[in-house]
Amino acid sequence: MNALGHIKPPILRMHGVTRAYPMGNTEVLALKGVSLDIFPSEMTAIIGRSGSGKTTLLNILAGLDHPTSGEVWFKDQRVDLLNESDLLRLRQEHFGFVFQSFGLLPLLSAAENIGIPLRIRQLAREEREYRVQEALEWVGLTGRSKHRPYEMSGGEQQRIALARALAGQPELILADEPTGQLDSHIGQQIIDLLRRIVRERQMTVVVITHDPQVIAEADTIHELRDGALIDPQKVYS
Numbered sequence: 001m002n003a004l005g006h007i008k009p010p011i012l013r014m015h016g017v018t019r020a021y022p023m024g025n026t027e028v029l030a031l032k033g034v035s036l037d038i039f040p041s042e043m044t045a046i047i048g049r050s051g052s053g054k055t056t057l058l059n060i061l062a063g064l065d066h067p068t069s070g071e072v073w074f075k076d077q078r079v080d081l082l083n084e085s086d087l088l089r090l091r092q093e094h095f096g097f098v099f100q101s102f103g104l105l106p107l108l109s110a111a112e113n114i115g116i117p118l119r120i121r122q123l124a125r126e127e128r129e130y131r132v133q134e135a136l137e138w139v140g141l142t143g144r145s146k147h148r149p150y151e152m153s154g155g156e157q158q159r160i161a162l163a164r165a166l167a168g169q170p171e172l173i174l175a176d177e178p179t180g181q182l183d184s185h186i187g188q189q190i191i192d193l194l195r196r197i198v199r200e201r202q203m204t205v206v207v208i209t210h211d212p213q214v215i216a217e218a219d220t221i222h223e224l225r226d227g228a229l230i231d232p233q234k235v236y237s
């Protein structure tokens with residue numbers, strides 16, 4: 001066990017990451033030298049005001065965006081040096097995503113939405129059907145498999161989005177404000193599921209949030225202010 005009480009080495013790390021976005025003749029520095037370790041089988045919350053760089057940080061951790069400088073590691077692999085096709089494979093095989101706006105395809109049923117990434121990965125039909133069923137059961141929505149997104153509540157749509165992430169059997173779930181569009185009691189169901197994912201499936205969850213309910217459930221909290229992480233002792237001050 002290290003000084004911070006973590007038993008295993010980090011699964012995901014960033015070191016000295018900056019991200020500059022061009023803005024006319026100048027640039028916006030969305031991240032200003034962020035170093036961060038994400039530990040496995042934990043729920044890590046990343047908090048901060050709007051515009052503080054949270055989405056930029058998550059996207060860089062997930063290989064959806066490239067740092068301007070610095071390093072990103074997934075286990076012993078340099079994520080920031082991978083080409084686009086290797087990044088795609090890394091995301092497909094190891095990461096699951098959940099977004100504030102659910103991101104379901106409107107014309108497809110819940111089961112089809114869950115199965116799409118598995119089709120893209122060309123998994124065999126039996127394997128796909130098994131995983132879709134298992135994921136639906138896990139989020140408690142077996143009875144909604146044929147429903148389209150507009151036939152479900154927001155909370156149900158987000159549970160389907162979570163099922164889609166789970167069906168990929170990722171090591172990490174990355175969630176950007178997953179309860180942001182939900183009433184607090186419905187949001188709590190999503191938080192409970194994220195917690196169970198960590199406890200029962202030993203997955204790692206990274207969640208960006210403003211939601212005090214999520215923050216209360218997190219094992220580790222990092223706060224971004226204006227593109228920089230603040231000292232853990234000063235979080236909430």
Ligand code: ADP
Binds near residue numbers: 028030048052053054
């Ligand atoms: P948060 O998720 O905490 O609200 P973001 O990571 O979305 O913050 O944004 C951080 C900063 O970077 C903001 O000032 C935002 O305007 C800027 N930014 C984010 N994405 C882009 C982009 N694609 N082009 C230019 N500026 C961006």
Ligand code: MG
Binds near residue numbers: 054056
């Ligand atoms: Mg954001």
